[in-house]
Amino acid sequence: MKKLFTTILAVSSLFSAHINAQQKNQDEKMQWFQDAKLGIFIHWGIYSVEGISESWAFFNNYINHDNYMKQLNGFTASQYQPRDWVGLIKKSGAQYSVITTKHHDGVSLWNTKAEKAITTYKDAVAKKDLLTPFVQELKNAGLKTGLYFSLPDWSHPYYDVNTRTKKRYQLKDEPKRWDKFVNYYQTQLTELSKNYQPDLIWFDGDWEHTSEEWKAPQTSALLKKYNPNIIINSRLNHHGDYETPEQGIPVVTPDAKYWELCYTMNDSWGYQPYDTHYKTPNMIVRTLADVISMGGNLLLDIGPKADGTIPEKQVEILENLGRWTTKHKEAIYATRKGISFENYQGKSALSKEGDKLYLYLEEKKDKAHLYGLVSKIKSAKVIGEPAAKVSYQQDKNGNTVLAFHNVSFDQDVTVVELDFGSQVRVSKPEVASKTLNDILENSNTKEAAYNLAYQLNQGNNVLDHSGLTPDGQEMKIKTTSKTSKEIVNWISKSAEALYETGKGLPEGHYSGLSALSKDKQTLYLFVEGKPTGPIAIKGLKNNISRIRVVGEGTILPHEIYNKLYWSPVPGIVYIDVPEDKLNDNLTVIAILLDKPVELYREKVGAIESNL
16 A cells, blocks of 8 residues: 555656746747737738728628629739838837738738638738738737738638638538638748748637647647747637737736737728727726736737828827837836735736836825735835825835836836845735824825725715715714815815715726715726826716716716627726816716616637637
């Protein structure tokens, strides 16, 4: 028995060592990807001629296949300058790019020799191999090469699916025909591997067949034959290395160690001239900061025109990204997921070594608060602002107040670096609750208002049973000779957000403090300082009835981005708060919902249909 136990223990140790070695190899392979943080996606194909949905236009029967393919006659690429493309991509701060070598429509951007292939080289008026010069420019610029490849090919005679309502055949009836298709797509992948030595393959469309039908393990082995360190996304029936949430910015950080949000600038992947619903450059920078804070990458899409030029709005966004990434390099590349929302009610990231903490401020404000910092701060600075000063105070529980002096805040996101000199450690916050009397006698009204909002966000309403009234009039709050009239006035003005309200939104939905009305149908957002752009809420399933500035009645408009009608993921609600409506102490915004609040906290995945 003892001998058997020893043998089992030895086998177990060998297995554990094997798993550890595999994980180490995986981590080494994924290091450049995890460090990159920003990539540029490129959707370019014949669909840019008419400015219609890539492939889906004929799949959904919005246009018949013959008329869709006539766009080959207008796809000129006459102004295509791959060196300029790569120059702009590099200027944006991206470390890699992923280009659509072939979308679901089956039109390949390179001179593929695969059987019955349609290409821009022989079938489009361009008569060019468009992929080769672009990849060469990427490599010349020192950027990593990613190749998007659609597994389905809705135009190919060997593929079973043609449109949403039409199939060519059933696999069980014509297995040899399907085998010919598998050979076709694997031939193309062999060409891409040999000719371009990509660092990354970005598959799409795997949902149409099973892993066995695609022969996914065989395909993975084929790619690794040419590059053992090839990185493959998750859309090869989960035979890949990282997750690819699409369009919807995750509310809850993905479980996967490695992940990448693929994201459009407007609502379209390819060029569509009538889609003018662009996010602003400010929104895109803040999205990048959001993704970085959750430990992921942003793969931001551009859609060039049929002549090869990039739309001006897209250039503007990339150039502003470049402005921000150039200024804040150390707080972007090689960072890791930040600290918990309970420790900091905002966006943050840690350095790769774990000894520095970066705070991403989306507003101009005097102070920032952190809770439960076990480690002691050695130094603090505002990145890119040498004249700025950051002072800080930590109490015995690690609850910290940062004060900002002489700061020229960034137009999009200001980054504060806290250097701890060793691994940053945090604990569950232990915050001594301020009594109502403490708050009322605080001569610093901003701090007093913040303390009220912070405790309310945690579910502790110190104004319950205090004599506060719903409208702030005829209050019976007990005061003393030391009571600050200014904080009493702020409480009176903000009464509806403080009267019988409770705990606010959980982590991920709003970068700040919040509260909910007793019936859960009105959401109150506490807005510090002066935001650099519209305030944002993620993962709100509800419809919004009305948005107001609390205490003075101004109705505010809002706009929703990335709510795609075929996707269950809610869009992001952006609310512009005019500067003249901001309260010097703490602004409160009321959002009336159509019913009690419902939040989306599910996993964000690939979009498999857009009917």
